[in-house]
Amino acid sequence: MSLTDTAVRNAKPSEKPVKMYDERGLFIIITPAGGKWWRFRYSFGDKEKLLSLGVYPDVSLKEAREKRDEARKLIAQGADPGAERKADKAAVAALTENCFEAVCRKWLADRKDTVEPSQHVKTLARMENDVFPWLGAKAMNEISSPDVLSVLRRIDERGARYTAHRVRSEISRAFRYAIANGKAERDPCPDLKGAIPAPKAEHFAAITTPKEVAGLLRAIDAFQGTFVVKSALLLAPLLFVRPGELRKAEWSGFDLDKAEWRYLVTKTKTEHLVPLAPQAVAILRDLHALTGARRYVFPGRDPQKAMSEAAINAALRRMGYDTKTEITGHGFRAMARTILHEELHIRPEVIEHQLAHAVPDALGTAYNRTKFLKERQTMMHQWADYLGKLKAGAAVVAITRAA
Template sequence: MPLTDTTIRNAKPTEKPVRIFDGGGLYAEISPAGGKLWRLKYRIDGKEKLLALGMYPDVGLKDARERRDEARKLLANGVDPGAHRKAQKAAKAERSANSFEVICREWLEQRKDTVEPSQHVKTLARMENDVFPWLGAKAIAEITSPDVLGVLRRIDERGARYTAHRVRSEISRAFRYAIATGRADRDPCPDLKGAIPAPKAEHFAAITTPTEVAELLRAIDGFRGTFVVKSALLLAPLLFVRPGELRSAEWSGFDLDKAEWRYLVTKTKSEHLVPLASQAVAILRELHELTGNRRYVFPGRDPHKAMSEAAINAALRRMGYDTKTEITGHGFRAMARTILHEELHIKPEVIEHQLAHQVPDALGTAYNRTKFLKERQTMMQQWADYLGKLKVGAEVIPLNGQAA
């Protein structure tokens, strides 16, 4: 007789497993411990086999019958339902192993040692917040351009257009990694060129007029924060390197006797040399008394780590500056580029080399850290002297904009 739900529910365990049959090979097996497992007995190629269909009551009588009927349809077509299930599980496991999230995390981990720690953290956060919830579980080879576009539009619609473009680039790089490792055939991201409008150009806030620079320098002199942060503030306009390169500077790169700082530019992976003006050397020698026995010139709260990337901007805000509209740690570069050219009439190519920008010459040769070295040494000292005069108000700025 076919089973009823009441029969199954009231079935009691005994010392040995008990089977109660429903028909068509389906039965419930009650274990001595009281568990009730649905099983299907079937024959294929002359062999009798069993297929587990789930536990009762998680799988009710109706669901168990439906699973039995699905299995019998496979048998009618010559397919072993047990082997079919194993193939499905294997395919699911393969899809999971080749999911976008698994491969993207693998790519991020693989490049971790070649990017700034903060960049790794930010990229991972963007993926976890904006990409993985929608694409993470999908097999990377099955992701289409519309799938990616849906992710980008969600980001763009919340007003983060720049982030949307950045995420498209990062998704594309994850796909290229998948292609290189044999787990995808193509990158769908190039198909989306123009699908999200280009973001408006954003420039780092910077102070570029001599009178305002003078006020800023005096404000830095009056800063009442820690000695390490104040030293970084004093050096930022003198050196005008990228904020991340300044805060993560290591003493091993400095030769104060030669008045030089050498380091690897993270953006271009090229060696860079910064000639140090006498004013910068004096600040560094004083700071060396405090942090010279450590790795980092500007250690953070944890002495084994560099100063926080937010420290300079936080200090500028404490001094009353708006880091969105007036000046940021990165803005010292624009300050130097503008005034060196417009007020001190330094050749643009010399300035660009000191900014560690890739500047091909007439022969197409890329950036060389020693090129214009004598000119740059002179420029850096001239720049430091100029800032010193601005700070004390001794530099006269005529109406025609020429420094006297």
């Protein structure tokens, strides 16, 4: 006899599973826990098989019969409905694994240990806020250049042109990762070159005149903050390294007897050597008494972590400087680059090597940590002496190119 909806609805569980049969292989199992599961029994290739059709009441008797009839049509056409369903599930799974969001998150996870934690967090936030809502569910091979451009224009139109270019680069890197892993065939981003106008260059605020530098150095001397932060402020103009590299400096990289500091450049992951002037060595020896037993030269509130990335700029603001228009932690680099060349007449290539910038030479060598080393050692000593004279208010005579 055929089942009725009333009979299915009123069926009660017992100690063992109970089967209630409908027509043409359809039946329902009532479990001891009260669940009601639709099943379709059929034969294919001389084998008896079962196909799950869902759970009652989510799937009604009428819907279960429709699913049974669809399965019977497949059997009549020589197809196994169970195999068809597995193939469909596999296709859906493959599509899900190959969607932009899944691939992008895998790319971000794989490179997480090779980038700064803050960079990972910021890139993920850009993707979650500006990209995933529109491209996340699309399969990699279905995303076109116009799809990406639509995302970039949405960012650009809110006045974040630099972010639009940054996102374009990050989308492109996600595609290159997908191509390398067989999940995409091409990167649509190169087609968009020039589609979003280039952002206006944004320079870090910096003080670059000797008179203003003298005032800044005296303000640092008078700074009333923690000894660790003041030491970092004193060293920032002497070393002019990137702020992140200074605050994350580790004692293991310093040889104060040789007056050298070695570390990996964050941007290029290449080893860099900073010759230390006697003034810098003196500051570091003084600080070593406090933090020398720890990993970081400038530990933060948590001794196991480096000083906060906001500490230097916060200190500059406490000293009365506007970090947007006057000076930032990064501005010490521009200060040194400008004055070393214009006032001390140091050759640009020597300065650029000390800044750990790529400067290709005739042989194509982009950067060599020991190149111009003697000249850089002399330059760092002269720079420290020059700053000392500026701070003291002495007249400073430009040093000749022979230096």
